[in-house]
Amino acid sequence: MDERVHAEVRRIADEIGTMEIRGAAAIAEAAARALRSQATDSETTDPEAFKSELRAAARMLYETRPTAVSLPNALRYVLRGMSSTTVEGLRQDVVQSADDFCARLERAQADLGQVGANRLRDGDTIMTHCHSTDVFACVEAAVEQGKHIEAIVKETRPRLQGHITAEALHEMGVPVTLIVDSAARRYLNDVDHVLVGADAIAADGSVINKIGTSGLAVNARDRGAPIMVAAQTLKLHPGTMTGHTVDIEMRDTEEIIDDETLAELGNPTVKNPAFDVTPPRYVDAIVTERGQFPPESIVILMRELFGEGTTEPWAEP
């Protein structure tokens, strides 16, 4: 363990790893705040040592979960703000960029919500998977526009984030029907939009989201229900512009089955991928705070935002 890393950063890294803090946007915000704590509480008087501490903290956060690109995008945003030559100046830089980042995130989600809401009509029923705050922003804005929206919510095995979604939509005044994941196809005939979030969007318009999204999208296409992905630009994966692929996180099999039951079954191999990839041909629209895009043209927005690529400022020079 790197002793230079602040206890608060270690706590947040731990909570991201165990998914007490989860959801791509929430992870990014927590990581930015963690770097802020590292900066405000640093006791070093040497600017180079200060920067090195921040990089070490960022690396620890970066290594918690591999798929949601919002995490490295957040770390990059905050670390790139360090331009001063004194420790006090650097501290202010980090505080300022972490605060900017969190404010931008909140604004982006609100703006994205307006765009997504415009796609929803009064009386529409959506089907959703997992728990996404970007999806909530769209539904909430539609409800605020006076539209009546109903939702079919997939429970989302193995961690049942569908329960969080059901409760939050209910609190918004949206009538909810909760179904097991395998019942999705049966109810797609009653659905006007499939509306899901994203952990990463690749340059070719592929959507990386909670495991089960790609099957839902294929079934929705077959049933003629449009598939809308709510993803603020924080979810765009700059590395995919230069040929990198997105790592799919494999989680502990205990999320699916306990050891005792596993032994009773003769110890079969168990796989627990947290995410899957939905090819762009199954996606109708990616809704961002910069407007809605057909998946094939998202790369244009990525080039505008990231140029031709990015570096990893948490790596030691």
Ligand SMILES: O=P(O)(O)OC[C@H]1O[C@H](OP(=O)(O)O)[C@H](O)[C@@H]1O
């Ligand atoms: O940023 P927001 O829209 O809140 O969430 C986006 C995505 O993050 C979640 O991942 P996990 O539950 O952390 O594995 C889900 O896959 C969800 O669709």
